[in-house]
Amino acid sequence: MTEPLVDHNSTVVLHFDLKLEDGSAADSTRVHNKPAKLRIGDGNLTPNFEACLMGMHVGERKAFTLAPQDAFGMPNPDNIHHMDRSKFGSETPPAPGMIIAFTQPGGVEIPGIVRDVAGDSVTVDFNHPLAGQKVIFDVEIVQILNQELDS
Structure with a gap:
């Protein structure tokens, strides 16, 4: 065989x-x-x-x-989103480098990496790390x- x-x-x-x-x-x-x-x-x-x-x-x-x-x-610029800081819980404020799970419509979770926090704007990258x-x-x-x- x-x-x-x-x-x-x-x-x-x-x-x-x-x-x-x-x-x-x-x-x-x-x-x-x-x-x-x-x-x-x-x-x-x-x-x-x-x-x-x-x-x-x-x-x-x-x-x-x-x-x-x-x-x-390759990184897709369309996968980088700017979100309002109010969308994040006050118990864990977003910080650069943090990986956060976001729930999409339908209940599927997708990880995003916080790239930048400037004032009330949080930049989240949903590209694969x-x-x-x-x-x-x-x-x-x-x-x-x-x-x-x-x-």
Whole structure:
């Protein structure tokens, strides 16, 4: 029996370490020993990230660098909002660098980073915190589940 390889029909269980260009750690599944489970082709991963996983086998480890557009995207100026300070609770006044969860219509929460507080205006950035960053993924394949697509 041949060893399974990551292909277009795979669900992949993997560990990853995510680092920034300067070498600082941004995220890791190894910290809590909880690997990620990803489905190739479901639209949650960028095509370039998926391409880097293709052909890998269980136990294989590989590091690759992704440009911002292939990782978390570029910052979108439309995702930066200026809000009135009165929208924030007095028990926790907004301060630059603070991450606050905002509830959207429909109850979905989205995190925003306070970038600036000037008088009654609070600037909140809803871009992904790693948008615009070149990132380095160090992945290790734990399990590959190849499934034929249902017709």
